[in-house]
Amino acid sequence: MASVRDFVHFNAKSDAELLRKAMKGIGTDEDTILMLLTSRSNRQRQEIKAAFKKAHGKDLVKELKSELGGKLEDLIVALMSPPASYDANELHKAIKGAGTEDSVLIEILASRTPEQMKEIIKVYKKDHGGKLEKDIMGDTSGHYQRMLVILLQANREEGVDEAKVEKDAKELYAAGEEKFGTDEDKFINILGNRSVEHLRKVFDAYKKIAGCDIEESIKDECTGNLEGILLAVVKCVKSVPAYFAELLHDSMCRAGTDDETLIRVMVSRSEIDMVDIRAHFKRMYQQPLYTTIQEDTGGDYEKALCYLCGGKD
Structure with a gap:
């Protein structure tokens, strides 16, 4: 579920005027800018951009860049991009x-x-x-x-092939845990091509055969970027919101904040599944995402991220 949806009483022309006023003269009214843009959907932001250019002959994104700075600028510019x-x-x-x-x-x-x-x-x-x-x-x-x-290729097979579930699980086991060395091709072919529903059943069958989760085997058998991509695929097959909850946690709870990841996840998921990410985050880390953002960021940047978060739970 999304935390940012279409604004109900939307008027692109009046929003464009509000933004112009917020940027006109000495000083910038950051509050108006961030409150307005985080409460409009991306489709609506594109309409505001067009209305601003029509009324004032200027590129709204360039105007925002000249008025804002630092991480808040990065976040707002990201929100303005389709x-x-x-x-x-x-x-x-x-x-x-x-x-x-x-x-x-x-x-x-x-x-x-x-x-x-x-x-x-x-x-x-x-x-x-x-x-x-x-x-x-x-x-x-x-x-x-x-x-x-x-x-x-974005071309996964469709549906569940019951006859292949056990076979795929056994092949993954044989390709990794059961042999000396790893048959990486087998991991790549199965994890890259089977449907999400099929893979969930394969992972259940794998656990019964291997006595451990597939993630444990990937960590044992692979290294570097191959390990990284295979683990990410497995996590997304199991739960995309849980995957992003983990990314958000890692972006804020290590030494120094990884603002690029934090911004990318908050912007790209706010209109898709941010409410679900929030629920997973709280369950996984015993603290609301909103609170973690407040503890780890500050100022207008923090406010804008909290608006995108969409709730304190």
């Missing part, structure tokens, strides 16, 4: 900088739906002039690269 453009841009940044931000590739490719993935690929080509698959292949290698490419 979801597929935002994901495409995050992937582009992760690939094109010095070195590769593998955690970003893993997070986005493991968690997006096939429909979202297809849209991201399309927008990536339009916005960045290249093929996402080619760019990812140029920056990664080995089994890790193979898994990423399979996920990019």
